[in-house]
Amino acid sequence: MNAQYVVTPEGEVTDGYEKVRIVPFGEYVPLRGLLEALGAPLDDVPSDAVPGRDPAVIELPDGTPLGVMISWEVFFGDRGRAAADGEILINPTNGASYTGTILQTQQVASSRLRAVETGRWVVQVSPTGFSAFVTSDGDVLQRTGVSERRVITAEVPRRAGTTWYTWLGDAPWIVLVLAVLALAVVADRRSRGGRSHLEHEGDRAVVDDLDPHLGTESAGGDGRTRVT
Numbered sequence: 001m002n003a004q005y006v007v008t009p010e011g012e013v014t015d016g017y018e019k020v021r022i023v024p025f026g027e028y029v030p031l032r033g034l035l036e037a038l039g040a041p042l043d044d045v046p047s048d049a050v051p052g053r054d055p056a057v058i059e060l061p062d063g064t065p066l067g068v069m070i071s072w073e074v075f076f077g078d079r080g081r082a083a084a085d086g087e088i089l090i091n092p093t094n095g096a097s098y099t100g101t102i103l104q105t106q107q108v109a110s111s112r113l114r115a116v117e118t119g120r121w122v123v124q125v126s127p128t129g130f131s132a133f134v135t136s137d138g139d140v141l142q143r144t145g146v147s148e149r150r151v152i153t154a155e156v157p158r159r160a161g162t163t164w165y166t167w168l169g170d171a172p173w174i175v176l177v178l179a180v181l182a183l184a185v186v187a188d189r190r191s192r193g194g195r196s197h198l199e200h201e202g203d204r205a206v207v208d209d210l211d212p213h214l215g216t217e218s219a220g221g222d223g224r225t226r227v228t
Helices: 032-037 071-075 077-083 102-118 164-168 171-193
Strands: 003-007 013-018 057-059 065-068 088-092 122-125 132-134 216-218 225-227
Touching: 003 057, 013 057, 065 077, 071 077, 071 088, 071 102, 077 102, 077 164, 088 102, 102 122, 102 132, 102 164
Parallel strands: 065 088, 088 122
Antiparallel strands: 003 013, 057 065, 122 132, 216 225
16 A cells, blocks of 8 residues: 545545655565666566655645555654644555564554654554554554454544654654763773773783792782793
8 A cells, every 4th residue: 555545525536645665675676776686586576666755644625634654654653753744643554465463463553652652543444454543642442353344433533733752753762872872882991991900911821829840930029920
């Protein structure tokens, strides 16, 4: 699923959004020329999809803005931020390429993260995976089974404005991770610089009592003798 459109009862297309974050090796092949030269089997992805553009918002005929995260875009916080200009987030998706429920369960979990981060309800809609309503607190309501033919309805509140995450994004966490790594490097260097003279001797044996049959060499005036 690569696009989402608004279609009126009269059949008029009034707005649309195309997926920005496309799937590597599913919708396009990174380094295609190199892989083809190496003989990689790329028949299942004969051509590369073209990414769409932001804003990730479509407008209903009554003026309600909906933030859109198509399919696996819901796994990425930056796509949730891009969609947060909408008052409700929607995640149209199709899980037919995956067996079992592991990926679909992870997708619902990602919808919960995006809901909490943006402070908006997420409506996940899938003909072959899980469909669900997710509140702005991350609670999952009325989740269907995989490929279950069922109509679910709920009153979904609209919300405008920003949250701390939609305002700041991932930058504070990236800075925090880099700061922790820098502190770890500094601490390691200080630890190495503060080792005793004995540790700096490395693997050379230092003893106090020697067998008289072994050759010896004076180690200086510190009272130690080194085996040679």
